[in-house]
Amino acid sequence: MSCELVLKERTGIINPIYTCQPAGAQFAGIGIKDCIPLVHGGQGCSMFVRLLFAQHFKENFDIASSSLHESAAVFGGSIRVEEAVETLIVRYPHLRIIPIITTCSTETIGDDIEGIIRKVNKKIEEKHPDRDVKLIAVHTPSYSGSQVTGYDNAISAIVKALAKKDEPSEKLNIFTGWVNPGDVSEIKHVLSEMQVDGNILMDTETFDAPIMPDKSAFAYGNTTIEEIVDSANAIGSIALSRYEGANAAKYLTDKFGVPSIVTPTPIGINNTDIFLENISKLTGKPIPESLIIERGKAIDAIVDLAHMFFANKKVAIFGNPDLVFGLAQFCLECELEPVLLLLGDDNTLYKIDPRLKALEEKANCDIKTIWNADLWELESRVKDKSIDIDLILGHSKGRYIAIDNDIPMVRVGFPTFDRAGLWKYPVIGYKGAEWLAETIANTIFASMESKHDREWIINVW
């Protein structure tokens, strides 16, 4: 069947799928321990992103702003960065790293971030000789790329600035991409079953912070500077996302000879198989029986559902590109038909993504992928009935398409603010496949019930 990639025809955006680069860079930054990202731009560029993270995680993350005002827009904003760094260093004694994230305004006025960093580094040496605070320039003008490239740029910039050759380690770097803490837990689980020591970039599992009797716990990122430094000495790297972190893995290969594999995002059984094989390939560790049992449980769960409830159902998917491709592959595995895929930015690399070819080979339906897309591409097709969609897979920004047109929707990706706690569950790995299949089924069941659409089928299955 055909798998066509087309560019959105309209110029403007109606209901975006992605936000801009600095948001992605901030997401990368909050995954690091003892880190406060500093956004060099207007206050909204960090305030709104902090709100977005709070919407998704129901947690607070510290992100600073250089608070660019008019004078800086005219005379340059260097002094604002200098002041911000000084204030952060003094007021946060545990702070060890500050990614300095640019925005459209400060890239347009042309602030020389690298120059500012050199100057501030000297100042820190003089004023705070006892402090070692890494300042890292992250260039993320909002008018280029999207949250996806912003995340990738930040990971690359941070790894480039910190990774350093030393004694070889037995660790395997895992570049997770923009995933949820539930996915990080699943990655750790898989590594632990395979007895592989992982170096997770970035380890966001600690975003799930408890309320403790002694009031001591807050949400934080858990990847340390040392772990990033040590990424140069790993036994290998696996990037789980082609567009979010793969460049950093490639850098480690080119610069330090750390072998790397960009694995198809391990969503679904087959992609997880490949992930495990790749771990084996790089570490020499065998795939244990325990994971084959998990695999079998996931397949068992999917078999219970696929032919009876999923077959021939048409699915629209939107979100971060690696997630979308992975979900589309997963759909084909469990007999769903991913007829419309929406990628929210103009990254030309989509044209050569091998997963498009893989989808084409396996699909029993025509698949249309729109890039530089917005959510109106989906909504307008639903409204003018040019497509008939049975299920939507995507983040909460598309919720009204589902609500207003009565289409069952499974929230997946980022952000999922209109459902409770979803970010604690994985979509990757065998467990993720099982969770996805069962969540899709339960969503379809609830929809059948509310519409009285053969809901009696569910009495016996």
Place this chain on the structure above:
Amino acid sequence: MPLKLFCCDECIPERQNHVYVKEEGEDTTQFLPLSNIETIPGSLSERGCSYCGAKLVIGGVIKDCIQMIHGPVGCAYDTWHTKRYPSDNDNFQLKYIWSSDTKEKHIIFGAEKQLKKAIKEAFKEFPEIKRMFVYTTCTTALIGDNPKAVCREIEEELGDVDIFVVECPGFAGVSQSKGHHELNIGWMRDKVGTLEPEITSKYTINVIGDYNIQGDTYVLQKYLDKMGIQVIAHFTGNVTYDQLRCMHRAKLNVVNCARSAGYIANELKRVYDIPRMDVDTWGFEYVKVALRKIGAFFGLEDKAEEVISEEVAKYEGKLAWYKERLKGKQICIWTGGPRLWHWTKALEDDLGMEVVAMSSKFGHQEDFEKVIARGRVGTIYIDDGNELEFFEVLESIHTDLILTGPRVGDLVKKLHIPYINGHAYHNGPYMGFEGAVNMARDMYNAIYSPMWSLAGKDPRVVDSPMWSLAGKDPSVVQEL
């Protein structure tokens, strides 16, 4: 007491001028915190930007417009699904956002053509919508686009559309406040007086500075309908673009949020000689005063009393129930600015609560004069408070609840302190008599949640029942 310097602010001593603790006998001629001045970079200020003030607070509330954000995609994304202002046309304004999607090439060659295409497309995709707001952002302001010229061209070309342009780049001003100002003044200059309303009552008003948060506007509208008063426009709760063009025909401007919308009331006074009446539409007792003032202006005192007695009869019992349980509770208000002075005394008078610390993101000097005048002795008044200062406040006082945003709420829950959404409410409306009860109910539910005592308990601690039974006959355990 002089202005206060927090320990965490020793390296930024200028913060001392932004924090005041009120003492007996002092007034604002002696001590008034500085406000509405430049933010200290890196302080983790809670402030937003000018664009936020224009779009998210005021313009985005209007229910029948295309909201075109001229800039890179992020600014559009950010002000979509981030507020709770419904409307009676199926919440059109909550569902959509438009961006001109400015890219790198436009930074070099200009983004006007891009904007023009995006606007025309938007009207084409939404043929029933004929009104539009266009907002500039940091980048499109810096490259010197002239969106007004673009919009005039499109208006001429399409004939039946009307477009309003707000110049509100995020770097303008020091907070959201600048964007409020830009939108107020711009709307007055460009749009007020360009359409005539249908007048259906001798008594006409604009309600200014109410944004229909969780249905506030419906509550106020209900009272005014009962009094026979025609609302020409709510600025901007549940309002249409064209209603706002007719604001010049009101006989009175009733102002609630003076910070975000006092400007347009002043302009309507200056240009059309429409009197400005400031009221509080939050607070059980305050609403009585507000309705009486409006009634007195039009000679509708009896009507006002009718509404008041009907509403009081419905809600005073409920309020009394909550007062019994909330009196003496200590709370903080960390919101935008004006709610500090709207709420501090209302919560004290209506419910017997004590507001012990207040922080404003974008209040001006006049807001601090008001809140210090109305607020309690011993209370801490902060301009542009930040995270470390908040922690220090929480160490120095006891608080049972914080009225603040969800993100700060997510922070303080770890300290076993509940929050109520002070911007968008938990379960509003909060305005009017019923709103005061809703607010009391939400605060009661938050403070008395069984989770807080459980959160503070460590089941490993020896005096818990589990421990005292350790090693004893297991049947005893089962009986428990």
